Amino acid sequence: MKRNISLTLMYDGSSLHGWQMQENAATVQGHLTDALERILGHKVTLYGCSRTDCGVHANTFCCNFRTERETPCEKIKVGANALVPESIAVLSAEEKPEGFNARFDCKGKEYVYKVWNSRVRNPFYTNRALHHPISLDEALLDKECKAFIGYHDFSAFCASGTEVQDKRRTVYDFSVRREGDLVLFTVKGDGFLYNMVRIMVGTLLDINSGKIPAGTLADIIESKDRLKAGITARACGLYLNKVFYDEI
């Protein structure tokens, strides 16, 4: 009888090439697979709740794998933390029902995008926030971003060349708020297309600068035209913040 074990992770993506295993590149899946195989003594296949790009961070990330070993979850957690680099932490390990899959059972996610909004950079946010020296009007952006909320075809906010056919997703919530010189973009939805959050944030930055007129986000969504949306904001500001399995 195979046990199905889920792990909750946190990682600083600065020095990582994202989640997905790659030849000759340090990835979360790669480091964690190596660690688990050393602990369990057999090949391990890890299923992640999503892919994260090179440089993207996670406050919470969920994945699962199967094993016939009887190693207690606590021992797997402690062992994995000892074997993976300090940029990754295994926060918890727990037994799941046989059919659980971290990717397919995921009901929704919340991302936070951090912008360091001051003329001078903050060394403590290097690679951990986008440095945007032009003053952001968080009240304007918080109003504008509400246009994303709802069930829409987000083709205009998807990197070109994606294989996904159905680009309709539901955004449950979107907000922009300031904490001192840090501006936080928080978005919650049932699923996200490739680069979707980064293009949404990039478009809001273009609205702030006036390059894209305020009040036109609904039209841009409706156009389904990637060229009408703004730039793709840099990966370093993006954090997978929460992953929902039961309810949102």
Added chain:
Amino acid sequence: MKRNISLTLMYDGSSLHGWQMQENAATVQGHLTDALERILGHKVTLYGCSRTDCGVHANTFCCNFRTERETPCEKIKVGANALVPESIAVLSAEEKPEGFNARFDCKGKEYVYKVWNSRVRNPFYTNRALHHPISLDEALLDKECKAFIGYHDFSAFCASGTEVQDKRRTVYDFSVRREGDLVLFTVKGDGFLYNMVRIMVGTLLDINSGKIPAGTLADIIESKDRLKAGITARACGLYLNKVFYDEI
């Protein structure tokens, strides 16, 4: 007529060998001197408000130098930020009276020592806080640390081999408080001996663990015996937080 210019810095010390210039090691003074000499075209001598050790951080650090050039302060700031690594930021540059010296005119300093107090590490605090997995009783430590406040001979809290003769200093304030899994030790004083804050924090950690009995800090201070105090807490948790020039 030479201008006297002060710079306020912030730096993430993780990848730096402290403030003071050294051969073959990346230091704040080294990087900044190189940058200023390129901007101004002459040799520059930088006076720092204190030395910080390898791995120690600064939310605020003050230094000054002299130049005959008429380069505006804003241009020096922008130029220096462009030339130093991203681990260092020049927050401001300003003209000072002829006699101002960042070290000797400093009336006091505030340090913060950060402890990540959770069984599992936080990747975002790697090299930026001490990971201490044993639960800290911040209420107890906040009570204990008050023994440091006042004018004392802090010989017991000074690394051995220091040349400084007079080891009497005034601690104005000391507090320990918790913000979630982060425990912050904040100390303000007119001056600090070599490793003094790190030994004070290390001693409090030893009081928490019971290795040093609660209620004995005043005796340890009075003993002037370094061997009676606790360990020197790691550099990575220490931040020079504020530097006072006018009043404290």
